[in-house]
Amino acid sequence: MSGSTPLHDAIVVGAGFAGLYAVRRAVDAGLTVLGIEAAPDVGGTWYWNRYPGARCDVESVDYSYSFDDDLQQSWTWTERFASQPEILAYLEHVADRFDIRRHYAFGTDVTGASFDPRGWWKVQTSAGAIHRATFLVCATGCLSEVNRPDIDGRDEFGGDVYYTAAWPHQDPDLRGKRVGLVGTGSSGIQAIPLIAAQAKSLVVFQRSPNYSVPMPNRPWTSDDLRRIREEYPRRRGVSAYASAGTPHGTYHKRAIEADLNERRAALWERWSEGGVLFAKTFPDQNIDLAANDIAREFAEERIRETVTDPAVARDLIPVDHPIGTKRICTDIGYYETFNRDNVRLVNLRREPIDAVTATGVRTAAAFYPCDALIFATGFDAMTGALTRIDPIGPGGDRLTGMWSDGPVTFLGLMVPRLPNLFTISGPGSPSVLSNMVLHAEVQVDWAFNLIVTARGRGAIEVEPRRDAARAWTDHVAEAAAATLFPKAQSSWYLGANIEGTKRVFMPYAGGFGTYRTHCDRVAEQGYAGLVFTTR
Numbered sequence: 001m002s003g004s005t006p007l008h009d010a011i012v013v014g015a016g017f018a019g020l021y022a023v024r025r026a027v028d029a030g031l032t033v034l035g036i037e038a039a040p041d042v043g044g045t046w047y048w049n050r051y052p053g054a055r056c057d058v059e060s061v062d063y064s065y066s067f068d069d070d071l072q073q074s075w076t077w078t079e080r081f082a083s084q085p086e087i088l089a090y091l092e093h094v095a096d097r098f099d100i101r102r103h104y105a106f107g108t109d110v111t112g113a114s115f116d117p118r119g120w121w122k123v124q125t126s127a128g129a130i131h132r133a134t135f136l137v138c139a140t141g142c143l144s145e146v147n148r149p150d151i152d153g154r155d156e157f158g159g160d161v162y163y164t165a166a167w168p169h170q171d172p173d174l175r176g177k178r179v180g181l182v183g184t185g186s187s188g189i190q191a192i193p194l195i196a197a198q199a200k201s202l203v204v205f206q207r208s209p210n211y212s213v214p215m216p217n218r219p220w221t222s223d224d225l226r227r228i229r230e231e232y233p234r235r236r237g238v239s240a241y242a243s244a245g246t247p248h249g250t251y252h253k254r255a256i257e258a259d260l261n262e263r264r265a266a267l268w269e270r271w272s273e274g275g276v277l278f279a280k281t282f283p284d285q286n287i288d289l290a291a292n293d294i295a296r297e298f299a300e301e302r303i304r305e306t307v308t309d310p311a312v313a314r315d316l317i318p319v320d321h322p323i324g325t326k327r328i329c330t331d332i333g334y335y336e337t338f339n340r341d342n343v344r345l346v347n348l349r350r351e352p353i354d355a356v357t358a359t360g361v362r363t364a365a366a367f368y369p370c371d372a373l374i375f376a377t378g379f380d381a382m383t384g385a386l387t388r389i390d391p392i393g394p395g396g397d398r399l400t401g402m403w404s405d406g407p408v409t410f411l412g413l414m415v416p417r418l419p420n421l422f423t424i425s426g427p428g429s430p431s432v433l434s435n436m437v438l439h440a441e442v443q444v445d446w447a448f449n450l451i452v453t454a455r456g457r458g459a460i461e462v463e464p465r466r467d468a469a470r471a472w473t474d475h476v477a478e479a480a481a482a483t484l485f486p487k488a489q490s491s492w493y494l495g496a497n498i499e500g501t502k503r504v505f506m507p508y509a510g511g512f513g514t515y516r517t518h519c520d521r522v523a524e525q526g527y528a529g530l531v532f533t534t535r
């Protein structure tokens, strides 16, 4: 039926950091490639998440590609933590510079994929087309499938509704409006101060408080940029095998070995550097609850000293997880926002939402009239974009069926019984626990080196052995169990935010550098754990 459509060597789904690099690698390897992207243009995360305050929380000079030295040396990041428009402009520049767009079908959703036993993937799209390729690279993102919670009455609301993860191109004018915002993860926490400054009033509906560290953002000076450009080879060299893919380490002593003054000095230093690094101030912070308590109590003191109403401060302090076991948020003026007269915090653990009505939100305790509702409710993370495509293998095995008890992958990159398929930043890879740009480069390089090897061996199919995938998945579980991460039972790292999802800690917590070493070793051993089929 689809035999007449061209057979590409590879189809890449997604045009974010990972997809763009995958298309570039395919072209470099001399392969024919078709890119497919649901959005009308490149950018991925940075195309969709245009809400006020959206920025990276990894320094811009690290949260960027390392594969091309000229690109790295010629691009100028203007701020320490780049804003969404600047990151999007960077990705557009990359697409232009390497002439990547011409390989893409934009505005096209991949709705399904199945492997034809003759040796190729058939990929169905929302345009009704079927495309064919020997290899399918799902660079679909692990934070791309928007979570639109099914709150009673949500569709009855008569005002405007916005999702931070699908924010309109034309920024909505919220002046004079009574705004309700649901969700206090990284997105909500970045957006809230700016929305509060604009709206007539803002009610923040908070189900779970999170820890947030101030982002001391500033423009890079020309001296900074000169230094960083000179240091880039060393900086990237250190990042390549570092625990989070950035050039930063931890304090040289464990928290429990340091005396009180030393601890506080180390914590203050990390706090002032800002951002997610606070989660790794001490080497034992994420493995030993006593060490974690030291950092947690320090952060809680900062909340209490910033928020003037002690009852509000109490509600803003997390109650269900050690610090850093859910993604630490990074903010500009978040806690201060709750000192404003026009902002109110509603603790949904005390007064859950009963329903959204035509004119506002009714909780168990009160009615909050709203002209606009903003959902900063996150994503069906890690697996959502992959299970929506739900690839079917040559034996009829569906991804959703095989993952009903939790994802089983080889290196977070391949799945048994689904040959020639790559899941970039899939469950079982460090992904969200690391600098995701370098992570994308590592995985894409690994995938395309394997594709070239498979072709060199005359193989038409390559897939992981089931025992190899089981062993990797067990290792992922052991790595998580050695940390405090599983203590955060409400975390999206476990799929806990999506009803019906099997709770399994999905990212690989063994560290980016360790992961990369595993990937290197598999390749050096001639791709141990994989089966190559020739015909």
Ligand code: FAD
Pocket (backbone or CB within 6 Å): 013, 014, 015, 016, 017, 018, 019, 036, 037, 038, 039, 043, 044, 045, 046, 047, 049, 054, 055, 056, 057, 058, 063, 108, 109, 110, 111, 139, 140, 141, 142, 143, 144, 187, 385, 388, 389, 424, 425, 434, 435, 436, 437, 440
């Ligand atoms: P994405 O950028 O998510 O791109 C995937 C693309 O695939 C999307 O454009 C989507 O439309 C497309 N797609 C998905 N399914 C289909 C389909 N079926 N058919 C067609 N197209 C499809 N990470 C960090 O390391 N540091 C940060 O500071 C950081 N900040 C972030 C801020 C926000 C607001 C968010 C949401 C995430 C952030 N992340 C950060 C994580 C971020 O997702 C990654 O850093 C990175 O951008 C992911 O790139 P990607 O190419 O893997 O996926």
Ligand code: NAP
Pocket (backbone or CB within 6 Å): 055, 056, 057, 058, 143, 149, 150, 151, 182, 183, 184, 185, 186, 187, 188, 190, 205, 206, 207, 208, 327, 329, 330, 348, 376, 377, 378, 379, 432, 490, 492, 497
């Ligand atoms: P998130 O962390 O999952 O936060 C979603 C919020 O919505 C949570 O507070 C959640 O509460 C709440 N929520 C979900 N469903 C709800 C419901 N039915 N009723 C009430 N509340 C509900 O999502 P996110 O903020 O978009 O962030 C996701 C990830 O993207 C981050 O962890 C980070 O990795 C990345 N990100 C990074 C940045 C950055 O600083 N660079 C910015 C944004 C995003 P519960 O916690 O109780 O589920």
